Amino acid sequence: MTSRILSYLNRSAKENVQQAILKAKQAESYHALLSLTEERALEQATKVDAGEITGRLAGVPFVAKDNILTFGGKTTAASKMLEDFTSPLQATVIEKLEAEGAICIGKANLDAFAHGGSTENSAFGPTKNAKDPMRVAGGSSGGSAVAVALDIVPFALGTDTGGSIRQPASFNGVVGFKPTYGMVSRYGVVAMGSSTDVIGPITNSIADSELVLEVIQGADPKDMTTLPSYFKPISSAKPGKIGLIKEHMSDNIDPSVLAQTRIAVEQLEKAGYSVEEVSLPMIEHALAMYYIIVPAEVSSNLARYDGVRYGHRSDNAQDLAALYGMTRSEGFEDENKRRIMIGAYVLSSGFFDAYYLQAQKARTLLIDQFRTVFEKYDALIGPVSPTPAFRLNENTKDPIKMYLTDTLTVPANLVGCPAISIPFGSTPEGLPIGVQLMTWREQDAKLLALARELEGKA
Amino acid sequence: MWEMTIGIECHVQLATKTKLFSPADNDSRNAEPNSKVHPVDYALPGMLPVLNEEAVRLAVRAGKALNSQIANISRFDRKHYFYPDLPKGYQTTQMYQPIIIGGKVDAPLDDGSTLSVRLHHAHMEEDAGKLTHTGSYSLVDLNRAGTPLIEIVSEPDIHSPAEARAYATELYNLMTFAGVTHGDLYHGNMRFDVNLSVAKVGSDQLGTRTETKNLNSFRSIERAAQYEFNRQVALLEAGEKVTQETRGWDDDTGKTISQRSKEDAQDYRYMPDPDIPPLVLSQQDIAMMQDGMPVMPGEYRQNWLSLDLDKSVINTVLSHPSVAATAESVRTAYGNEAAKRVFNWFASAGEFDKSAVESGTVGSRRLGKLAQMVGENKLSSTGAKEVFFALFEEQNLSKTVAEIAESMQLIQISDESAIIAVVEQVLASESSQKAVEDIRAGNDKAIGFLVGQVMKQSKGRANPALAQKLIRERL
Numbered sequence: 001m002t003s004r005i006l007s008y009l010n011r012s013a014k015e016n017v018q019q020a021i022l023k024a025k026q027a028e029s030y031h032a033l034l035s036l037t038e039e040r041a042l043e044q045a046t047k048v049d050a051g052e053i054t055g056r057l058a059g060v061p062f063v064a065k066d067n068i069l070t071f072g073g074k075t076t077a078a079s080k081m082l083e084d085f086t087s088p089l090q091a092t093v094i095e096k097l098e099a100e101g102a103i104c105i106g107k108a109n110l111d112a113f114a115h116g117g118s119t120e121n122s123a124f125g126p127t128k129n130a131k132d133p134m135r136v137a138g139g140s141s142g143g144s145a146v147a148v149a150l151d152i153v154p155f156a157l158g159t160d161t162g163g164s165i166r167q168p169a170s171f172n173g174v175v176g177f178k179p180t181y182g183m184v185s186r187y188g189v190v191a192m193g194s195s196t197d198v199i200g201p202i203t204n205s206i207a208d209s210e211l212v213l214e215v216i217q218g219a220d221p222k223d224m225t226t227l228p229s230y231f232k233p234i235s236s237a238k239p240g241k242i243g244l245i246k247e248h249m250s251d252n253i254d255p256s257v258l259a260q261t262r263i264a265v266e267q268l269e270k271a272g273y274s275v276e277e278v279s280l281p282m283i284e285h286a287l288a289m290y291y292i293i294v295p296a297e298v299s300s301n302l303a304r305y306d307g308v309r310y311g312h313r314s315d316n317a318q319d320l321a322a323l324y325g326m327t328r329s330e331g332f333e334d335e336n337k338r339r340i341m342i343g344a345y346v347l348s349s350g351f352f353d354a355y356y357l358q359a360q361k362a363r364t365l366l367i368d369q370f371r372t373v374f375e376k377y378d379a380l381i382g383p384v385s386p387t388p389a390f391r392l393n394e395n396t397k398d399p400i401k402m403y404l405t406d407t408l409t410v411p412a413n414l415v416g417c418p419a420i421s422i423p424f425g426s427t428p429e430g431l432p433i434g435v436q437l438m439t440w441r442e443q444d445a446k447l448l449a450l451a452r453e454l455e456g457k458a
Numbered sequence: 459m460w461e462m463t464i465g466i467e468c469h470v471q472l473a474t475k476t477k478l479f480s481p482a483d484n485d486s487r488n489a490e491p492n493s494k495v496h497p498v499d500y501a502l503p504g505m506l507p508v509l510n511e512e513a514v515r516l517a518v519r520a521g522k523a524l525n526s527q528i529a530n531i532s533r534f535d536r537k538h539y540f541y542p543d544l545p546k547g548y549q550t551t552q553m554y555q556p557i558i559i560g561g562k563v564d565a566p567l568d569d570g571s572t573l574s575v576r577l578h579h580a581h582m583e584e585d586a587g588k589l590t591h592t593g594s595y596s597l598v599d600l601n602r603a604g605t606p607l608i609e610i611v612s613e614p615d616i617h618s619p620a621e622a623r624a625y626a627t628e629l630y631n632l633m634t635f636a637g638v639t640h641g642d643l644y645h646g647n648m649r650f651d652v653n654l655s656v657a658k659v660g661s662d663q664l665g666t667r668t669e670t671k672n673l674n675s676f677r678s679i680e681r682a683a684q685y686e687f688n689r690q691v692a693l694l695e696a697g698e699k700v701t702q703e704t705r706g707w708d709d710d711t712g713k714t715i716s717q718r719s720k721e722d723a724q725d726y727r728y729m730p731d732p733d734i735p736p737l738v739l740s741q742q743d744i745a746m747m748q749d750g751m752p753v754m755p756g757e758y759r760q761n762w763l764s765l766d767l768d769k770s771v772i773n774t775v776l777s778h779p780s781v782a783a784t785a786e787s788v789r790t791a792y793g794n795e796a797a798k799r800v801f802n803w804f805a806s807a808g809e810f811d812k813s814a815v816e817s818g819t820v821g822s823r824r825l826g827k828l829a830q831m832v833g834e835n836k837l838s839s840t841g842a843k844e845v846f847f848a849l850f851e852e853q854n855l856s857k858t859v860a861e862i863a864e865s866m867q868l869i870q871i872s873d874e875s876a877i878i879a880v881v882e883q884v885l886a887s888e889s890s891q892k893a894v895e896d897i898r899a900g901n902d903k904a905i906g907f908l909v910g911q912v913m914k915q916s917k918g919r920a921n922p923a924l925a926q927k928l929i930r931e932r933l
Contacts (some may be wrong), residue, residue, distance in 0.1 A: 069503065087504075188504040191503070225732075225735060297729075304547050308502070310502070432820040
């Protein structure tokens with residue numbers, strides 16, 4: 001696939017921005033964006049056109065998931081809690097992109113605080129699927145994926161805590177890349193699960209993901225968990241050994257998804273790779289670990305939203321306890337509350353050892369298993385989501401069913417390794433299907449090169 | 459008979475330039491409320507902690523002063539509770555793997571013996587902000603939020619209010635001498651929590667304890683311990699039970715007050731902090747951080763044994779690191795005799811400007827010279843003490859000790875001819891005749907009266923030894 005980003009370079013930044021904003025307005029019915037940062041975007045465009053800002057992404061418009069702090073408008077995390085919140089500073093990723101001339105034109109919809117897999121948990125209404133508006137966009141980076149799929153912008157930033165970049169990318173037929181944990185600074189990104197949160201690109205091509213990753217990677221003195229820059233795109237991967245994850249090819253997976261995954265395997269074999277089925281028994285427990293560890297971190301990270309310093313504050317409270325209770329009751333969505341309660345429960349005295357600690361021990365075993373497998377295999381392959389995009393409201397009444405849609409994506413987050421969702425064909429009804437590839441940590445370049453073998457080859 | 463058992467937790471504010479996890483100024487004394495606050499400190503969404511390396515270095519040095527082990531791997535944890543002075547909704551602390559393990563503090567007691575208190579551990583953590591309650595609302599000041607602390611947790615090795623005071627005092631000495639804290643007790647640089655229980659003497663079981671929190675003076679520690687002991691004994695003797703609870707101290711009434719019972723104790727839902735990687739320190743890192751440690755009080759005490767001074771004198775000199783260091787410099791450069799004079803000046807001075815000693819304005823050279831002048835009979839000991847105080851005065855900053863003594867007319871007269879005149883005048887006077895008779899009759903004590911008269915007439919400037927010699931020659 002050719003780079004969409006390259007076609008924006010060497011054009012008037014102002015025209016790029018105006019066009020993107022026009023497209024965004026035309027596509028309003030999809031509700032991909034929560035706000036446009038038009039004024040600031042035009043200011044930036046003027047600077048780029050005047051040559052005051054130059055760089056690898058000069059004049060390229062993009063959208064940022066609305067849990068990433070930016071200037072030019074509000075950062076709401078799609079929650080009532082931050083409905084009127086404007087940030088005094090920008091996230092490191094935004095600063096890096098702006099330094100290279102990229103221009104943020106709007107903020108993309110998400111599940112409130114990134115809790116969800118359909119963008120239906122947004123306090124401001126769901127985003128609709130780019131291919132079928134009766135279906136969900138996926139999530140939580142649903143708005144980002146749809147904005148790219150509708151070609152409003154050539155790239156969008158998403159965040160991926162348990163699949164939130166890859167799953168919506170697969171639902172909308174675009175490329176979603178979850179980098180190695182620590183490759184991209186989390187500074188200025190509303191925290192969800194601190195030990196698994198990563199920021200990554202959603203694009204139409206692998207080449208565009210590489211362009212964005214080169215800019216946003218690197219150690220950040222403001223984020224102790226970042227890694228020094230190591231990412232350098234490579235044109236092609238050396239054919240090697242790939243493992244097909246046995247546990248992810250079960251009967252619980254939609255037949256058309258299984259079929260596309262098998263075709264992808266054949267494609268890789270044709271390209272000279274040897275693919276064999278590999279079992280990672282701990283992967284069966286990944287979802288259980290995830291829904292203990294991440295809610296624990298969520299309950300902690302969301303404790304700051306108390307109505308005292310910023311954000312929503314209940315008007316009805318008469319004392320401190322009520323201020324906390326009512327502010328949080330009014331400001332959070334049901335799914336936020338559910339995760340806060342699960343998290344508080346697994347951390348509480350008497351349950352900590354049985355749940356949180358046990359889950360962390362299991363996570364260590366999972367990581368060990370991945371490490372061992374990657375000693376033998378260059379990459380792992382499997383589906384991204386058990387199903388293609390489901391219908392709006394299909395799963396909203398059943399949180400467990402919704403959680404199960406994360407089954408195939410959470411292992412990479414728990415392990416911290418990079419993973420990509422590459423569009424690979426569609427269902428008979430025409431719904432996009434994604435295939436997932438993973439490598440060991442810091443092998444992001446190899447992973448992208450490998451994914452190229454599948455790009456546009458369905 | 460009842461016996462008390464005390465363990466003390468002490469929070470020490472580290473003297474770093476910036477806060478534990480943010481670049482905000484760590485010194486907010488006299489600052490406008492909320493003027494020393496970074497987005498990390500007020501917990502803006504998306505903010506992340508960056509561990510202050512200087513705070514780690516100071517903690518590691520504190521560990522050395524406490525004779526502790528430094529952990530090669532320590533971690534930070536989140537302690538959750540909701541309160542307006544806690545912006546993140548959790549305090550970042552070290553619950554499971556603290557940086558400082560074990561240790562021992564040897565505190566000198568008034569009777570000359572030493573109390574040895576074992577330490578359980580000490581951990582790093584951040585301070586919370588401050589609330590001011592004003593009737594129907596409260597004001598939040600986050601200047602102190604994020605200030606680096608170490609909390610030093612002792613074993614229950616303390617058994618009297620005096621011991622509690624001695625331990626706290628020595629801990630204060632160790633922390634200020636190690637240079638890890640400014641030690642400003644008024645601004646809460648060190649705060650003590652006293653855990654106390656009572657049991658029958660000889661009992662192998664400890665009683666129910668209370669924790670009296672936030673004591674910030676040595677006197678209040680001693681008083682609070684005594685009050686709690688009396689209160690608990692009274693309860694037990696009346697057949698009642700001691701409630702496990704947190705108590706506060708009212709310095710005005712001299713009483714402890716119940717604040718929170720164990721039933722209200724919160725579940726802090728501790729969790730390892732995923733934003734802060736484990737703190738890994740090699741033995742080499744630790745050695746480098748502990749390099750160039752200042753002399754600790756215990757070593758000074760050893761060095762000063764030969765001075766044969768009263769414990770209270772030594773303790774006063776040890777009350778401030780720069781005073782101790784200055785006194786020690788006098789000892790090594792000018793010898794024991796000069797040092798003893800300097801020690802006594804400091805000990806009897808009461809309040810004096812310690813910053814002048816710290817800055818070196820009143821330093822070992824001037825003090826040593828001053829002490830030497832006494833040894834050389836150029837100054838009387840009373841005169842020298844007057845000059846000692848004059849050293850602190852601003853108009854004397856650029857003057858030598860001799861110039862100051864001269865300008866104060868305190869230089870002793872050691873010129874015989876000048877003193878002879880005074881001696882002869884005194885011997886001739888009517889009021890001296892009885893003393894002269896007594897001496898001639900063999901009562902030598904009366905010579906003191908005559909010397910005193912000479913001193914009086916010379917306004918204290920005559921060399922008393924010389925005066926005595928001249929008097930004897932004339933009788």
